[in-house]
Amino acid sequence: MTNIAKGLEGVLFTETKLTFINGTEGILTHLGIPIQEWAENSTFEELSLALLDGKLPTASELAAFDADLRANRAVPAELLDIIKAYPKGIHPMQALRTAVSHLALYDKQAEDTSDTARRAISVRLIAQMSTLIAAINRTQQGEEPVAPRADLTHAGNFLYMLKGTEPTPEQSRLFDIALVLHVDHGMNASTFTAIATASTLSDQYSTAVSAIGALKGPLHGGANEAVMDMLDEIGTPDRAADFINAKLDAKEKVMGVGHRVYKYFDPRSRVLRDYAAHVAEKEGKSHYYQILEVIEKTVVDRLSSKGIYPNVDFYSGTVYSDLGIQKEYFTPIFALARISGWCASVNEYERDNRLLRPDAVYSGAEGAHYIQIQDRK
Numbered sequence: 418m419t420n421i422a423k424g425l426e427g428v429l430f431t432e433t434k435l436t437f438i439n440g441t442e443g444i445l446t447h448l449g450i451p452i453q454e455w456a457e458n459s460t461f462e463e464l465s466l467a468l469l470d471g472k473l474p475t476a477s478e479l480a481a482f483d484a485d486l487r488a489n490r491a492v493p494a495e496l497l498d499i500i501k502a503y504p505k506g507i508h509p510m511q512a513l514r515t516a517v518s519h520l521a522l523y524d525k526q527a528e529d530t531s532d533t534a535r536r537a538i539s540v541r542l543i544a545q546m547s548t549l550i551a552a553i554n555r556t557q558q559g560e561e562p563v564a565p566r567a568d569l570t571h572a573g574n575f576l577y578m579l580k581g582t583e584p585t586p587e588q589s590r591l592f593d594i595a596l597v598l599h600v601d602h603g604m605n606a607s608t609f610t611a612i613a614t615a616s617t618l619s620d621q622y623s624t625a626v627s628a629i630g631a632l633k634g635p636l637h638g639g640a641n642e643a644v645m646d647m648l649d650e651i652g653t654p655d656r657a658a659d660f661i662n663a664k665l666d667a668k669e670k671v672m673g674v675g676h677r678v679y680k681y682f683d684p685r686s687r688v689l690r691d692y693a694a695h696v697a698e699k700e701g702k703s704h705y706y707q708i709l710e711v712i713e714k715t716v717v718d719r720l721s722s723k724g725i726y727p728n729v730d731f732y733s734g735t736v737y738s739d740l741g742i743q744k745e746y747f748t749p750i751f752a753l754a755r756i757s758g759w760c761a762s763v764n765e766y767e768r769d770n771r772l773l774r775p776d777a778v779y780s781g782a783e784g785a786h787y788i789q790i791q792d793r794k
């Protein structure tokens with residue numbers, strides 16, 4: 418009997434120098450450096466460049482990359498008008514997928530798949546994704562988009578464009594750490610999708626659009642919003658244990674827990690939990706955090722024997738929510754960070770490209786013949 422790797426579990430299809438995950442011990446490194454060290458010391462800009470170049474940047478390389486991002490933040494005014502005309506009430510991930518596709522139409526290099534063009538487009542995609550998301554957020558609420566500012570960090574500028582007011586340094590740094598934690602994660606579904614698209618020698622915008630579509634689903638990036646829906650449904654911490662136990666008894670999945678690779682705590686969820694706890698304590702907004710604490714305990718008690726623990730999507734939403742961001746924007750924010758990982762992984766794969774084309778075991782009919790429609794039962 419042929420073995421089928423359902424969900425491609427454990428299938429090795431390429432080599433990478435970017436990200437390493439040890440799922441049994443809950444270890445994640447980028448360029449060999451633990452995620453906790455990136456979160457503590459680095460920035461979204463630095464980790465993005467480090468992954469694009471495959472090495473820690475020097476101060477001047479980072480300054481040049483940062484300047485390049487800042488200079489590329491604005492998107493064409495015509496595109497903002499198109500975004501304004503999107504129907505109201507749509508999911509922002511739909512809008513983002515469409516807006517990134519629109520963005521390609523204004524990029525003269527969009528069809529150029531050379532290494533140099535891919536790199537230049539990566540910078541523009543990383544810089545402009547945040548402008549698009551903020552513009553979608555504002556226009557969906559009937560407000561004017563806020564133009565980007567070149568004197569703010571990537572994280573600070575996004576919060577500024579979202580709210581129209583400058584965030585505090587602490588808010589910017591907290592958001593920056595959340596971005597760092599989401600930049601890359603090996604061959605997750607959206608990165609794999611981006612690579613599959615790129616492997617046909619399609620263009621960089623098509624890889625980003627495909628990846629956004631893959632990230633959107635609730636089994637992947639969409640889980641952060643689904644966690645918040647669950648918290649809203651639970652309402653108060655005293656209802657959490659019964660709610661989760663009933664869900665598990667009914668064999669339903671709890672959002673924000675479980676992972677294909679981690680069979681222990683996702684290290685990113687530990688960093689986010691500590692920040693969520695800090696913010697909850699400091700600002701007295703402990704409501705969501707308290708519910709999550711009960712869910713985590715209930716899930717770990719019941720499912721740790723199966724290797725099910727909180728993943729990155731479990732606590733991220735409380736952090737965003739404490740920053741005043743609506744839950745529909747949690748997954749777009751994931752894309753805002755992951756665009757760097759998509760670009761870096763695609764560019765790495767493209768240096769030694771081979772068309773991705775797996776196979777399936779055929780289990781359908783054999784020796785059949787066409788039956789005229791009027792003769793079918």
Ligand SMILES: CC(=O)SCCNC(=O)CCNC(=O)[C@H](O)C(C)(C)COP(=O)(O)OP(=O)(O)OC[C@H]1O[C@@H](n2cnc3c(N)ncnc32)[C@H](O)[C@@H]1OP(=O)(O)O
Nearest residue numbers: 635636637638640669670671672673674675676677728730
């Ligand atoms: C950024 C990210 O993408 S992180 C992941 C975000 N996704 C979520 O949080 C959604 C909830 N989690 C899940 O659906 C899963 O854990 C996945 C899809 C992430 C990974 O799961 P897979 O490796 O495909 O495992 P699969 O879905 O086959 O589940 C294996 C077993 O664990 C159980 N299980 C897995 N996740 C969960 C969960 N969240 N809640 C309850 N049980 C779960 C399954 O019911 C199954 O049990 P069984 O063997 O008794 O039938």
Ligand SMILES: O=C([O-])CC(=O)C(=O)O
Nearest residue numbers: 601602604605606677729
């Ligand atoms: O690796 C995965 O399958 C999902 C994940 O945690 C991520 O993409 O960050």
